[in-house]
Amino acid sequence: MPYDILSVRSEFPSLSVTDSGKRRVYFDNPGGTQVAKRVITRMTDYFTTMNTNGGGAFITSRLSDALVDETHAALADLVGATDPDEIIFGQNMTTLTLHVSRSIGNTLSKGDEIVVTRMDHDANISPWLLMAQDHGLTVRWLDFSPDTYRYDMESLASVLNSKTKLIAVNYASNATGTVNDIKTITRMAHEVGALVFVDSVQFTPHFTTDVVDLDCDFLACSAYKFYGPHQGMLWGRRHLLEGLKPYKVRPASNALPHSYETGTQSHEGMAGTLGAIEHLEWIGTSMGSGGLSRRARIVSAFDLIAKYEQKLCTRLIGGLQSIPGVVVHGLTAAEDMKDRVPTVALTKKGHHPRQLAELLGGANIFVWDGHYYAIEVVNRLGLMDSGGMLRIGLGQYNTEEEVDALLNCLDS
Numbered sequence: 001m002p003y004d005i006l007s008v009r010s011e012f013p014s015l016s017v018t019d020s021g022k023r024r025v026y027f028d029n030p031g032g033t034q035v036a037k038r039v040i041t042r043m044t045d046y047f048t049t050m051n052t053n054g055g056g057a058f059i060t061s062r063l064s065d066a067l068v069d070e071t072h073a074a075l076a077d078l079v080g081a082t083d084p085d086e087i088i089f090g091q092n093m094t095t096l097t098l099h100v101s102r103s104i105g106n107t108l109s110k111g112d113e114i115v116v117t118r119m120d121h122d123a124n125i126s127p128w129l130l131m132a133q134d135h136g137l138t139v140r141w142l143d144f145s146p147d148t149y150r151y152d153m154e155s156l157a158s159v160l161n162s163k164t165k166l167i168a169v170n171y172a173s174n175a176t177g178t179v180n181d182i183k184t185i186t187r188m189a190h191e192v193g194a195l196v197f198v199d200s201v202q203f204t205p206h207f208t209t210d211v212v213d214l215d216c217d218f219l220a221c222s223a224y225k226f227y228g229p230h231q232g233m234l235w236g237r238r239h240l241l242e243g244l245k246p247y248k249v250r251p252a253s254n255a256l257p258h259s260y261e262t263g264t265q266s267h268e269g270m271a272g273t274l275g276a277i278e279h280l281e282w283i284g285t286s287m288g289s290g291g292l293s294r295r296a297r298i299v300s301a302f303d304l305i306a307k308y309e310q311k312l313c314t315r316l317i318g319g320l321q322s323i324p325g326v327v328v329h330g331l332t333a334a335e336d337m338k339d340r341v342p343t344v345a346l347t348k349k350g351h352h353p354r355q356l357a358e359l360l361g362g363a364n365i366f367v368w369d370g371h372y373y374a375i376e377v378v379n380r381l382g383l384m385d386s387g388g389m390l391r392i393g394l395g396q397y398n399t400e401e402e403v404d405a406l407l408n409c410l411d412s
């Protein structure tokens with residue numbers, strides 16, 4: 001069965017909300033997606049039937065603990081990990097990255113080097129700069145080409161050496177939409193003995209994530225970008241996590257994953273995150289080839305979602321390129337569509353991005369403008385002083401009609 005957009009849309013209650021009779025068009029997805037029905041059901045169910053803290057000798061605590069365990073397993077299936085204990089939950093990706101960077105920093109000393117990039121969201125830059133400051137590390141920067149919007153592997157080779165201990169790199173850019181070749185980056189980093197920390201916040205909502213295939217060491221993402229609640233998660237190799245010192249309070253467990261899950265977690269957030277995975281499974285089963293395992297059902301869902309979003313993105317980019325004065329800052333060629341997420345940043349000659357966002361906002365079309373914390377990208381493109389870029393982020397529930405409405409609005 002092909003991707004059934006009407007069925008998918010019917011799973012999102014917020015899509016039918018109107019404002020003074022006007023429908024809402026959610027193109028603000030890279031900043032946060034709408035949540036699926038199963039997310040709301042799971043969260044309501046948590047609060048209604050098992051709301052309590054963990055480790056108690058009574059039914060709600062047992063149910064809550066089982067839910068927490070199940071969500072770790074579901075997240076392992078989402079990122080292709082085999083060990084649920086390698087999944088660590090936290091408030092958001094930024095908090096988790098700051099948290100684990102403290103533990104990693106403890107193993108490094110003056111003279112060691114790290115690599116950060118000009119394409120990353122600041123959540124995968126500042127934590128490492130702070131770690132470098134604390135431990136006297138040398139920071140090297142991996143640049144991207146403002147012409148190709150990609151990293152150049154020769155530049156990567158030039159910043160790696162035997163002193164490199166870590167590279168922090170984005171899987172997909174939250175500004176240009178570029179999907180990076182993490183496998184090659186990881187191989188090159190491992191050749192010099194460096195660890196690889198991948199920010200998958202913008203990749204995981206659109207494609208199958210597979211930490212085994214990537215061979216990276218850490219990977220972080222956020223459920224609120226893949227149709228779930230505000231909740232962050234980090235995957236790390238067991239032996240690495242166990243080899244680091246987790247910053248924790250003494251009574252907290254010394255065992256994974258709880259040794260890194262500081263304080264009381266958002267159990268309702270985990271319940272909602274499980275609902276987001278179940279939503280993906282529903283797509284995989286009802287419209288795709290499904291599968292016996294949760295992982296197979298997730299992969300089957302992303303096969304369909306990626307194809308659908310690619311078609312929509314091609315329509316959007318084609319339309320944008322036909323509007324006088326519009327420049328798309330990212331990959332646009334048909335053969336490059338597989339190397340980008342459907343997040344499209346643009347400028348329009350003679351118009352401030354904020355002005356365009358307000359115009360679209362007036363038509364109830366929601367888009368972001370500015371730098372969205374991708375300050376290195378916007379600086380590199382020379383657009384910081386002119387208000388950054390307008391960003392249109394497509395997701396699994398957007399339609400061709402919505403894309404056309406945006407194009408008409410921008411054209412007029």
Ligand SMILES: Cc1ncc(COP(=O)(O)O)c(C=O)c1O
Pocket residue numbers: 030031091092093094095121123124170172173174199201202221222231232
């Ligand atoms: C690529 C990327 N990385 C990291 C983050 C930060 O995620 P969180 O809000 O979960 O800290 C974002 C948020 O927009 C992002 O787009």
